[in-house]
Amino acid sequence: xxxxxxxxxxLAQLKRGLDTGDFNSLELTQHxxxxxxxxxxxxxxxxxxxxxxxxxxxxxDRRRRRGAAVxxxxxxxxALKDNYQTRGMPTTAGTRATAIEFAxxxxxxxxxxxxxxxxxxGKTWTHxxxxxxxxxxxxxxxxxxxxxxxSSGGSGAAVAAGFVPLGMGSDTGGSIRxxxxxxxxxxxxxxxxxVSRFGIVPHSxxxxxxxxxxxxxxxxxxxxxxxAGYDARDPACQDRPVPDHTRDLRCGVRGxxxxxxxxxxxxxxxxxxxxxxxxxxxxLQSDGASVRHFSMPILAYGLAAIYAIExxxxxxxHDRWIAEGHSAEYQPDVRALVEMGRLVSAVDYLKAEQVxxxxxxxxxxxxxHVDVIITPTEPVTAWKRGCDKASINGxxxxxxxxxxxxxxxxxxxxxxxxxxxxxxxxxxxxxGLQIAGRPFxxxxxxxxxxxxxxxxxxxxxxxxA
Numbered sequence: 001x002x003x004x005x006x007x008x009x010x011l012a013q014l015k016r017g018l019d020t021g022d023f024n025s026l027e028l029t030q031h032x033x034x035x036x037x038x039x040x041x042x043x044x045x046x047x048x049x050x051x052x053x054x055x056x057x058x059x060x061d062r063r064r065r066r067g068a069a070v071x072x073x074x075x076x077x078x079a080l081k082d083n084y085q086t087r088g089m090p091t092t093a094g095t096r097a098t099a100i101e102f103a104x105x106x107x108x109x110x111x112x113x114x115x116x117x118x119x120x121x122g123k124t125w126t127h128x129x130x131x132x133x134x135x136x137x138x139x140x141x142x143x144x145x146x147x148x149x150x151s152s153g154g155s156g157a158a159v160a161a162g163f164v165p166l167g168m169g170s171d172t173g174g175s176i177r178x179x180x181x182x183x184x185x186x187x188x189x190x191x192x193x194x195v196s197r198f199g200i201v202p203h204s205x206x207x208x209x210x211x212x213x214x215x216x217x218x219x220x221x222x223x224x225x226x227x228a229g230y231d232a233r234d235p236a237c238q239d240r241p242v243p244d245h246t247r248d249l250r251c252g253v254r255g256x257x258x259x260x261x262x263x264x265x266x267x268x269x270x271x272x273x274x275x276x277x278x279x280x281x282x283x284l285q286s287d288g289a290s291v292r293h294f295s296m297p298i299l300a301y302g303l304a305a306i307y308a309i310e311x312x313x314x315x316x317x318h319d320r321w322i323a324e325g326h327s328a329e330y331q332p333d334v335r336a337l338v339e340m341g342r343l344v345s346a347v348d349y350l351k352a353e354q355v356x357x358x359x360x361x362x363x364x365x366x367x368x369h370v371d372v373i374i375t376p377t378e379p380v381t382a383w384k385r386g387c388d389k390a391s392i393n394g395x396x397x398x399x400x401x402x403x404x405x406x407x408x409x410x411x412x413x414x415x416x417x418x419x420x421x422x423x424x425x426x427x428x429x430x431x432g433l434q435i436a437g438r439p440f441x442x443x444x445x446x447x448x449x450x451x452x453x454x455x456x457x458x459x460x461x462x463x464x465a
Contacts, residue, residue, distance in 0.1 A: 025075025107199025124154030174407025181432025254288030315341015
């Protein structure tokens with residue numbers, strides 16, 4: 001592999017190249033830093049680039065020369081969303097509020113990535129406090145006039161643009177899978193409690209999920225092998241065995257039972273999205289999977305439920321800063337949402353939790369009959385900056401509501417879900433397919449996603465050099 005093509009290599013390919021000595025971490029890291037310097041002024045995915053990135057790379061190369069045991073991500077540059085606290089780098093959670101500061105200490109994910117040998121290259125933009133789906137000022141590498149999705153839009157754009165093979169995100173209502181779909185990359189939201197949230201600026205305590213955005217399904221599986229595991233510092237983190245998530249990636253989809261929920265997920269989608277997802281389902285059936293259709297009426301109440309829980313949780317977290325007047329410095333859209341949290345009553349919150357419980361039961365019922373559920377990730381592709389309405393089959397819908405509509409059910413229920421690229425619309429913008437599974441069965445979700453990826457082939461690259 002020539003060094004001028006390293007930016008399009010997958011994490012797995014980079015790992016093999018480093019292991020065989022085709023290039024070293026210093027060469028790789030310098031190449032990616034040069035690429036960021038050249039192209040990120042138009043994408044604006046990074047809020048901070050680590051001062052010691054090359055020092056970290058040299059240390060990885062020294063370990064190899066000494067013959068030390070090679071760690072899983074030895075010498076591979078990665079990026080962290082700017083709500084992950086990180087030693088040696090500032091964390092702002094995307095806010096410019098002057099009185100709010102976060103410690104420069106490693107989150108659990110940053111610790112695990114360092115321990116695996118990764119080079120922590122920098123921090124990517126998040127929509128302020130992980131709200132929102134546009135992630136200003138980040139542009140979509142496929143069309144810089146369009147949004148990258150959010151709130152992990154910086155990581156999605158950085159991976160799509162060839163700046164890093166891995167960008168960490170967080171997902172409360174879809175914030176990993178939305179930018180994955182819009183930017184044409186893979187985005188995995190693990191089961192709630194599979195990956196520690198310690199050291200990540202909270203958005204909603206019962207909805208937040210850390211996870212990776214990568215170029216391929218194999219890359220996501222490799223990263224899950226590093227991130228998954230018990231951490232007593234996160235009270236939600238579960239002490240469960242962690243399998244090798246790469247084990248079943250080449251098993252194919254023959255024998256897999258796929259569920260399709262016709263209401264909600266398959267009703268109001270742009271024609272190109274609907275055609276693409278239906279086509280992939282037909283191909284999966286041709287490859288030996290079976291498809292069964294379901295209805296789930298409780299989904300009609302789900303968006304209101306997650307809004308109530310999310311608003312109340314976010315309002316509680318920000319309560320002190322609201323009381324001290326610091327929320328006046330938040331961006332207008334985020335300030336409105338945070339302050340609305342004070343309007344959610346105890347009755348509203350408890351009713352929302354009841355909806356969550358019923359919805360979880362309905363998903364359990366469906367998973368008695370299937371192994372995975374497949375849906376579009378997003379009802380539309382990335383829209384132009386400044387739009388506040390999405391037009392879907394002639395009907396206008398708030399872009400915020402539209403972008404969360406198909407992803408939030410798996411946050412509300414804590415189920416693992418992945419977005420994998422599955423095609424393009426007529427404007428050449430990526431379309432994502434979403435696969436969800438039973439709790440802690442990420443390996444099955446990844447197996448199905450790998451099957452979709454083989455059907456689609458490697459997604460073509462955005463129009464960057």
